[in-house]
Amino acid sequence: MSEVRGVEGLRNHDRASLAPLFAELQAAVLIHDDTEKKRLTIGGLLDIAEVDYRDELSGDLVISWYFSRMFTRAAAASNHWAILDRQTVFHLGSKYSLLLFQHIASLAKLDQVAIKTFTVAELRSVLGVEPGKLERFSHFNSRAIQPAIAEINQLSRLTLTATPRKVGRTV
Structure with a gap:
């Protein structure tokens, strides 16, 4: 106890x-x-x-x-297991960081995942961003993606980075 x-x-x-x-x-x-x-x-x-x-x-x-x-x-x-650090999960403060941490941890059983590429729509789904919220990528990045990554990096053993890929003016 x-x-x-x-x-x-x-x-x-x-x-x-x-x-x-x-x-x-x-x-x-x-x-x-x-x-x-x-x-x-x-x-x-x-x-x-x-x-x-x-x-x-x-x-x-x-x-x-x-x-x-x-x-x-x-x-x-099952082949859908993730080992989540209990202390990290309890200390993550935002829903975005918690959902991102759970998703990234679920990739742990895959062979040495060092890079994962998401479309903006996939990442919005992973983070649970509701339709109509944070529609501009700049807002989505600054208010959801970057704070979630910073919190995960601070509280967990993981080190995450995000690099937007642009095609013309579109991310």
Whole structure:
């Protein structure tokens, strides 16, 4: 629990506040329709969660949870995994930096990705920029791209740069 309490926003959890959190995770339903095997599987995310509160008076709790068989099978078969640094994710302040960090981290399993090229439309989608917002590239770059890159570079082990490619007057 001390490690969990070290994460900003999670310091004040106790037995009473952890119960509804794990109940919500337990209520999550996963549905997988394997059309090749003609098998529909329905299951949950968690099998069991335990909060050991023997030392509750000192503020120490031991939390254990076990993922369901369905989730572990799906995880083992998946090639869409990203290792996200928990501390970095909790400290990123803007939605743009969080979404960019998640996307870049998802590329980690690909063979030595050193360069990734995005169209402006793809990058707007990755960053979750709503239609009609930051329409000019100069605004998009100065208010979304560059601040997100600066924050990721400051808080994570990644070093990102962005170099716009222009074709005529168009980026």
